[in-house]
Amino acid sequence: MSVLTPKEDVPAARRRRRLRGTAAATAVLVAAVVSLVVWQPWQSVTKLSLPAHACWGVLTADDLRPLVGKNGTMTAETNTSTLPTPEATNGGYHCSLYWKDGPTKLYLGAGPMIALSTASDLRQTQAVDASTGKLRSLSFGAGNIAWEADTNVQWLNLAIPCTFRDPVSGQSSNGYARVWMDMAPNPGGPPTPTSEVRQADAGIVLKLAKAFTQQYPCGGDTLPPDAPSIPPYPGS
Structure with missing residues (x-):
């Protein structure tokens, strides 16, 4: 007697294969969605360190944030640990700002800097700025002298009346404490400092x-x- 072997239901086998394929495709789709939730390539990852x-412990991260990009590290170095004291001679005190968003550390321009100077020294500095580029006076309060200069590099200066010890004579001398900085453009931004950068520089000074x-x-x-509000450059 012959043994009958039941024949496979062909439509049922096809349905099973389709179900297995659908399950596999669903698993791949779920994995892709989970990956996009964790890592979204259309959104930039901000890693900013300030x-x-x-x-000299004066400036905060909020003061410095407008000067740099969104991803990177800023560091600051001063040539003295503290601001000068009344016994200090007429010397320069500067804080160097650096920015790094890759293998190279960038120097963010000169300053901010502080120096004691006589009235004649201050007038000479203004004259040099006026002769080499655009100079515009700014208002930082009565008795104080402030100006912005564009000498291929944009500078912001604020001088306040001050009495200090003259380094030559050793005697008390009337002059100014001048605070200034190079308004360097934001890394990766336009070559000319933006209004936000220039306003931040004014606040720092x-x-x-x-x-x-x-x-x-x-x-x-x-x-x-x-x-004060720093006006735009003429023609900008």
């Missing part, structure tokens, strides 16, 4: 001037509470 206290007057025999009482 010093909490920079430039004012904040350092106020800190300086707290420990040095300078007036400083006419400095404004906030930096």
Whole structure:
């Protein structure tokens, strides 16, 4: 007697194969969705590191944030650990700012810097700025002298009346404490500093001037509470 072997239901086998293929495709789709939730390539990852206290401990991360890009690390280095004291001679004090968003560390221009100078020295500095580029006076309070200069490099200067010891004669001398900085453009931004960068620079210069007057025999009482609005460059 022959043994009958049941024949396979062909439509049922096809349905099983389709179900297996659908399950596999669903698993791949779920994995892709999970990956996109964790890593979204259309969104940039921001990893910004700023010093909490920079430039003699005066400036904060909020002061410095407009000067740099969105991804990278800023560091600050000063040539002295503290701001000058009344016993200091007429020397320069500078805070160097650096930015790194790759293998190379970039120098973000000169400053901010502080120096004591006589009235004649200050007039000479203004004359040099005026002869080499555009110079525009700014208002930072009565008795203070402030200007912006474009000498291929954009500078912001604030000078406050101050009495200091003359390094040559050793005698008390009336002059100015000058705070200034190179308004370097934001890394990766346009070659000319934006309004946001220039306004941030004005705030930095004012904040350092106020800190300086707290420990040095300078007036400083006419400095404004906030930096004035810095107007756009002519033709910009």
